[in-house]
Amino acid sequence: MAVLRSDIEKALDEMISNEEGMRFQGLAVVLAKQLWPDLIASERKKDLGADAVGGGKALACSLTATLKKIKEDVTGIKAHFSGVEKLIFATPKKVTNAAMEPWKNEIRKDFGFELVVMSREEIITALMEPKNAPLCRTHLHLLVVSEPRVEEFACNAREATEPVLKAWSARVAAKPTIDLRAVKLDSSGAEANEVFQLGDIREALGKSGRIVLEAPAGRGKTTTLVQLAGQLNSAGSVVFLIDFPIWIQSGKDVLSFIAGIPAFQALGLGAERLAHLRKTEHSFLLNGWNEIAESDSSRAALALRELDENFPTAGIVVATRTHHIVPPLPGALRLRLLLLNRSERARYLEQRLGNEKANELRTQIDNDPVLDELTRTPLILSEVTAIFEQGAPIPHTKMGVLAAAIQLHEQAKEHSTALAIAPLDGRASDYLAALAEAMTRQGAVTVQEESARATVSSMGVRLRDYGQVAQIREPAAVLAALCGHHLLERSEYPILLFRFTHQQFQEFYVATLLKKRLMALAEKGDAKGVLEFTKLYVNEPAWEEPLRMIAEEIGIDGKASAGSESVLKMGALLVRMALKCDPVYAADLANFCGPFVWKQVGGEVSDHLRSMYADPDHDHKERALVAMLASGSPDFGDILLPLLTSTDQHERLRSNRLWHDFHLSSLGSNWQQTFQGWKEEIRAGFVWDLLHFGKAVRELAPFALSDSSMRVKVAAVTALSWISSREDRAQLLGKLDDDTFKMAVLELPVETIPAPSRGRALAVYRNLYSETSDPVGRLRILLQRAELGDSVIQEMKDELTKCVPDRVKELGDFLLKPLLDMIRRTGPEWVSHWVAAGIVEGTLWSDQWINLVTAIPDELKERLLHRLETEDLQHSRQSSGKSVLAACGDTAMVQRVFTKICDLERIMLSAPDQRHELEYGIKRQLEELFRLFSVQCWLSGPRAISGFCERPFHKLCQLRLRYSRPMAL
Numbered sequence: 017m018a019v020l021r022s023d024i025e026k027a028l029d030e031m032i033s034n035e036e037g038m039r040f041q042g043l044a045v046v047l048a049k050q051l052w053p054d055l056i057a058s059e060r061k062k063d064l065g066a067d068a069v070g071g072g073k074a075l076a077c078s079l080t081a082t083l084k085k086i087k088e089d090v091t092g093i094k095a096h097f098s099g100v101e102k103l104i105f106a107t108p109k110k111v112t113n114a115a116m117e118p119w120k121n122e123i124r125k126d127f128g129f130e131l132v133v134m135s136r137e138e139i140i141t142a143l144m145e146p147k148n149a150p151l152c153r154t155h156l157h158l159l160v161v162s163e164p165r166v167e168e169f170a171c172n173a174r175e176a177t178e179p180v181l182k183a184w185s186a187r188v189a190a191k192p193t194i195d196l197r198a199v200k201l202d203s204s205g206a207e208a209n210e211v212f213q214l215g216d217i218r219e220a221l222g223k224s225g226r227i228v229l230e231a232p233a234g235r236g237k238t239t240t241l242v243q244l245a246g247q248l249n250s251a252g253s254v255v256f257l258i259d260f261p262i263w264i265q266s267g268k269d270v271l272s273f274i275a276g277i278p279a280f281q282a283l284g285l286g287a288e289r290l291a292h293l294r295k296t297e298h299s300f301l302l303n304g305w306n307e308i309a310e311s312d313s314s315r316a317a318l319a320l321r322e323l324d325e326n327f328p329t330a331g332i333v334v335a336t337r338t339h340h341i342v343p344p345l346p347g348a349l350r351l352r353l354l355l356l357n358r359s360e361r362a363r364y365l366e367q368r369l370g371n372e373k374a375n376e377l378r379t380q381i382d383n384d385p386v387l388d389e390l391t392r393t394p395l396i397l398s399e400v401t402a403i404f405e406q407g408a409p410i411p412h413t414k415m416g417v418l419a420a421a422i423q424l425h426e427q428a429k430e431h432s433t434a435l436a437i438a439p440l441d442g443r444a445s446d447y448l449a450a451l452a453e454a455m456t457r458q459g460a461v462t463v464q465e466e467s468a469r470a471t472v473s474s475m476g477v478r479l480r481d482y483g484q485v486a487q488i489r490e491p492a493a494v495l496a497a498l499c500g501h502h503l504l505e506r507s508e509y510p511i512l513l514f515r516f517t518h519q520q521f522q523e524f525y526v527a528t529l530l531k532k533r534l535m536a537l538a539e540k541g542d543a544k545g546v547l548e549f550t551k552l553y554v555n556e557p558a559w560e561e562p563l564r565m566i567a568e569e570i571g572i573d574g575k576a577s578a579g580s581e582s583v584l585k586m587g588a589l590l591v592r593m594a595l596k597c598d599p600v601y602a603a604d605l606a607n608f609c610g611p612f613v614w615k616q617v618g619g620e621v622s623d624h625l626r627s628m629y630a631d632p633d634h635d636h637k638e639r640a641l642v643a644m645l646a647s648g649s650p651d652f653g654d655i656l657l658p659l660l661t662s663t664d665q666h667e668r669l670r671s672n673r674l675w676h677d678f679h680l681s682s683l684g685s686n687w688q689q690t691f692q693g694w695k696e697e698i699r700a701g702f703v704w705d706l707l708h709f710g711k712a713v714r715e716l717a718p719f720a721l722s723d724s725s726m727r728v729k730v731a732a733v734t735a736l737s738w739i740s741s742r743e744d745r746a747q748l749l750g751k752l753d754d755d756t757f758k759m760a761v762l763e764l765p766v767e768t769i770p771a772p773s774r775g776r777a778l779a780v781y782r783n784l785y786s787e788t789s790d791p792v793g794r795l796r797i798l799l800q801r802a803e804l805g806d807s808v809i810q811e812m813k814d815e816l817t818k819c820v821p822d823r824v825k826e827l828g829d830f831l832l833k834p835l836l837d838m839i840r841r842t843g844p845e846w847v848s849h850w851v852a853a854g855i856v857e858g859t860l861w862s863d864q865w866i867n868l869v870t871a872i873p874d875e876l877k878e879r880l881l882h883r884l885e886t887e888d889l890q891h892s893r894q895s896s897g898k899s900v901l902a903a904c905g906d907t908a909m910v911q912r913v914f915t916k917i918c919d920l921e922r923i924m925l926s927a928p929d930q931r932h933e934l935e936y937g938i939k940r941q942l943e944e945l946f947r948l949f950s951v952q953c954w955l956s957g958p959r960a961i962s963g964f965c966e967r968p969f970h971k972l973c974q975l976r977l978r979y980s981r982p983m984a985l
Contacts, residue, residue: 019152019160024143027156028108028136037079041067043155044077044106047142048134052104065092066100073102081109081135083119090127102130111135169289170296173254176279181249184242184257191398192367193243194360196236198229198351199709204638205338205350207673207709212351214240218247221299221331226324226345229335231353233561234395234520237335240353241301244333254298260334261307261462264316266510270300270323276510298330305336305343307519309460310558317344340557352676354709355392357739358382364394368401377404385714386412386572395520413572415565418524422503431501439489440497443479445525447494448502450475451514452525459558461519465512468495520561527562534566538585550593560601563590567608574612587613591621599624600639603647607679614649622651629655641674648679656682657690661698668698672705680712688719699723700731707735726759733760737768746770766803778804791819792826795835802838812839816850821859829864836868845871852876852900862899869903877901881909884945885916888937898941902948910949917942 031040038060045057045068054071058064065088068075074097076089086105093100103123111133123131143152152158198217200210212220220227221244231237241257248255256274263273271287274280280290300323308316321344324332334343338352356364361381365374381387381400387410391397396414399421403410406424411417426435426444436442454471455463463471469491476488495514498504503521507513516522530553537545553559570587573580587609594602599621606614606621614621625647628640641659644652659671672678683690691699703720706712713736720732733752737745737760750772752760761769761777762784769777778801785797795815798808812835819827827835840847852872854860880897883889889897901909920939924932 019144019149019158021140021144023158024140024152024156027152027158028139031156032079032108035079037077039155040079040106040108041077043151044134044139045075046151046155047139047148048075048104048106050142064096065089066097069093069097069100072099073104074100075104075106077106079108081107081111083122086119086123086131087126090123090129094127094129100129102132104132104134106134106139108136108139110137166292166295169285169292170254172283172285173280173290173293174249174252176277176283176285177245177249177255177257179279180257180277181242181245184238184245192364193239194236194356194364194394195243196240196356196360196394197354199354201230201350201352206670207352207676209669209705211354214243214247217333217351218244220349221248221333222253222297223331224329225331226348227331227333228343228345228348228350229333229353230338230350231335232337232393233523234393234518235353235355236394237337237353238303239394241303241333241335244299245301248299252297254293254296255301256299257301258303260302260304260316261309261312261460262507262510262513263302264308264312264319265462265513267315268510270319273510278509294327294329298327300327300330300332302332302334304461305334306339307461309458311458313341317341320344337561356394356397357392358713358744359739359741361391361397362741362744364397365401369405373404377401380404380410384412388714390414390417395518413565413568414520415524415527415569418520422521422524425503434497434501439493440501441485441489443484444498444502446479446484447472447475447498448504448516449525449529451504452516452522453529455515455522456526456558456562459556461522462507462513462515465495465514468514523561523565526559527565530559530562531566531569534590535582535586538582538589546589546593550596554590554593555597563594563605564608566590567605570613571608571610574610584612584616588616591617595621595624599628600643600646603643607646607648614647618649618651621647622649625652626655638674641671645672645675645678645682648681650682650684652682653684653690660702661694665701668701669705672702678706678712680715691719692723696725696727699725700727703728704731704735707732708738713739726756729756730759730763734763737764742770746772749773749776766800769804774804778806782806791815792823792831795819795827796831799831799834799838809839809842813843813846821854821857824854824859840868848904849873849876852903855900856880856897866899866903869900871904872900877904877909881912884941885938888934889941890937898945898948901945905949910946913942913946913949917946 041060045055048068049055049057052071052073055068055073055075056070057068058066065076066074067077074093076086076093078085078089086103089105090103093103116131116133116135119133120131123129142148143156149160153160195214198212200208200212202208217227217229217240229237229240245255245257256270258270258274263270266273266276268276269287271290275285275287275290302320305316320334324345332345332348334345334348336343342350362374362378365377368374369377377400381391387400390412391400396417399417400410402424403417403420408420408424411420422445426432434440435444440447450471451463451468454467455461472491472494473488476485476491476494479485480488495504495506499506499514503517505515505517507515533549537549554563567587567590570583570590573583574587591602591606591609591613594605595617602621603625606617625640625643628636629644631637631640641655644656656671660668662668662671680687691702694702699720703716703723706716707720717732717736721729723729723732729752733748733756736748740748745768749757749760749770757773757776758780761773761780766777781797781801781804785794785801788794788797795812798812798815801808802812816824816835824832836847836851847868848870849872851860851865851868853876855862855865855869856876880901884898884901917939920935920942924935924939
């Protein structure tokens with residue numbers, strides 16, 4: 017709270033009354049040092065009259081405010097301190113200006129000192145400043161509650177977030193990270209043609225943006241949030257990275273939850289102090305909207321709405337899997353993380369394995385369609401790389417990769433023995449599966465200690481009853497062993513919780529259980545059991561990912577065993593159950609289960625979807641269309657092909673982006689022939705769209721690159737260049753014939769052209785330059801050549817010289833600025849002359865370009881001055897010449913203008929009865945030029961006008977002001 021003036025006055029009066037001169041001296045020295053930092057305080061006694069000395073100044077403090085007291089101090093200071101020219105006298109008594117002036121004159125006359133008085137009013141005013149509140153408490157003994165120091169709190173908050181970020185970063189420790197890309201989603205959830213990099217997301221957050229970051233399992237949501245948090249914290253922003261489900265379980269408001277984190281408690285950052293951080297740049301990064309238990313969903317929605325309303329200036333990101341309930345953030349930017357493209361994947365492998373090993377694994381992945389698809393997901397790529405590092409065979413399904421990763425973990429020296437002996441007794445997977453099922457059944461990714469102990473105890477009883485263990489182990493010991501040696505983590509705030517190191521491992525253990533149950537149902541044909549399974553698992557969103565894992569396994573097993581009857585029965589049963597719940601989910605599972613399962617259930621799915629598509633309700637029709645795309649089946653060609661080949665580009669793009677992963681199989685087994693029958697424009701757009709977003713690269717890219725249409729091939733090359741590694745891009749461009757290479761290079765940003773192709777690209781631009789006659793077009797080409805390393809400065813000058821005024825305006829800042837910057841490195845005078853001419857002609861805006869003018873030709877200078885001295889240019893384009901003259905003014909020019917103004921003044925004063933319209937107009941524009949000289953001089957320093965040494969320029973300005981008054985003549 018602020019210190020009251022009345023309290024300070026009372027305290028000073030009390031100090032005077034009690035004759036506490038020493039206490040006042042301590043206060044006055046501190047206040048004086050704030051104004052004159054070079055003062056050095058003296059010891060309190062035997063100070064020889066000076067309470068502080070330094071920098072040619074001395075400080076004297078006294079409760080008595082009289083000239084006699086000042087003279088006594090000055091006498092002592094003059095006798096003992098040399099070089100003092102100013103005396104600062106501080107007193108808590110009132111000293112008016114009327115009393116002060118005679119004191120100053122007498123001290124100056126008698127001692128040669130300049131006197132400055134810090135009187136009562138100055139001291140009171142200084143003590144009322146918030147920064148001096150501690151002085152009121154320590155020196156005046158006032159009870160002062162200090163105002164919160166927001167910057168200090170922000171600094172402490174950033175310090176407290178570091179261990180929090182470190183704990184989150186541990187999940188991706190020892191592994192390189194990739195700046196993932198995200199595509200913008202429209203209001204319906206379809207992908208728009210706008211890709212966001214990590215920097216774009218950070219920029220949106222800095223503008224108090226609201227972002228919903230969606231992605232399937234393992235796509236990199238947590239990693240992206242950790243990267244964002246680290247970058248924001250390094251940039252000085254306060255960032256709170258929060259586990260959404262744990263926050264909601266705590267039942268606290270967000271600031272109280274954060275304040276309870278041990279790192280924040282250690283620095284004394286309570287909720288009240290954190291509330292003051294609203295005045296600083298801050299962001300909330302919330303992870304795991306989809307992980308919130310069903311019972312907590314209403315509270316989560318309310319908490320998010322309150323966060324949005326209570327922190328309007330904060331940036332907010334909510335990371336979630338695609339969920340049936342979109343986080344309630346009005347106006348939020350919806351983004352979906354894209355699959356890794358080949359360039360990103362190659363970069364990750366190089367950083368983790370080194371070039372030689374990375375190339376070996378890349379080759380293995382590129383030659384295997386299944387692995388190629390699997391490793392587009394960051395988590396799976398990480399685990400595949402770990403399996404490769406151990407020299408183990410790489411499985412071909414997500415469940416297989418996760419199983420292999422778990423096996424490697426269990427076989428590690430530091431874990432294998434502990435997993436085999438008590439209390440786990442080699443049954444860790446059973447305990448983990450039970451915990452995973454319990455968490456998933458609650459729609460959560462955490463389990464409280466009490467529930468975890470009960471689940472582990474129950475599993476221990478079952479293992480004993482089945483003869484797998486001899487005795488039931490203490491649940492706490494089992495949980496501790498799982499946390500110490502397996503994939504379980506322990507969290508102690510706000511309550512004791514357990515969770516898997518990644519949700520995908522939780523879902524893997526659930527998938528292993530559900531697969532056994534599903535297989536038993538398929539074998540028995542138990543109608544009641546099927547209905548119960550549908551109700552408990554298929555109809556509940558929490559079990560979607562485990563069931564997708566099972567469907568993927570069915571697809572691979574079905575191919576491997578040429579349609580094993582048990583596997584096909586299981587897949588068909590799964591799709592039929594899903595069809596009763598959600599047609600899109602059923603179609604997606606059918607695609608995972610593969611063509612053998614589709615033969616059994618395709619007719620049923622097709623009938624259902626066609627019935628929905630025939631419904632006049634728009635939402636039903638669109639949902640049916642999404643399901644058709646998700647199925648990847650050619651059975652819907654009669655509906656999909658007309659949409660994909662529509663003459664309306666918006667309709668085409670909307671159709672193939674309704675589902676996040678377009679399957680070429682939707683075009684039929686002979687999709688190549690179908691594709692060739694499309695119009696060139698449609699083929700080119702389709703190729704660019706699918707390849708640019710990393711879809712169907714393996715099948716589509718080779719076919720598109722061999723297309724008979726140059727336009728289609730160029731679309732393929734440009735799209736692949738965005739997603740390819742440097743080496744792949746160089747190889748791709750190197751294989752192109754000259755005509756295709758030319759068209760492709762002209763479509764690509766110059767910076768993306770790899771070094772081996774730059775010479776060839778430069779030849780393309782040189783030929784294009786010789787074939788182009790338009791100066792503006794030639795300048796654009798010269799910029800491209802310069803970026804490729806060509807020496808083109810003289811050609812740039814020639815082309816700019818040729819540009820007529822109207823064409824100069826067409827160049828625009830985005831083209832003209834880099835051109836002039838490039839020329840200016842070696843020819844600043846040429847740029848100055850060219851820009852000056854443009855400003856004078858009116859083709860360049862003076863305010864924007866005048867900083868490039870440092871000199872002009874003598875002929876132009878004389879012409880501009882002559883016109884200003886002889887013509888009234890009020891309505892002429894040449895009036896812009898004043899700024900050019902001011903930018904390069906010198907002594908002679910200033911004196912000439914000043915002399916001319918004086919001459920005109922004399923002429924008008926000598927004949928006051930005449931109108932002098934021309935003289936007034938000329939005088940006005942010359943005075944404006946003179947003022948511009950003055951401004952330019954003060955911006956650069958009082959002696960900025962080169963060579964002006966007869967009298968300082970500012971003195972000339974003052975003379976002009978005096979001279980402008982008639983009385984001065």
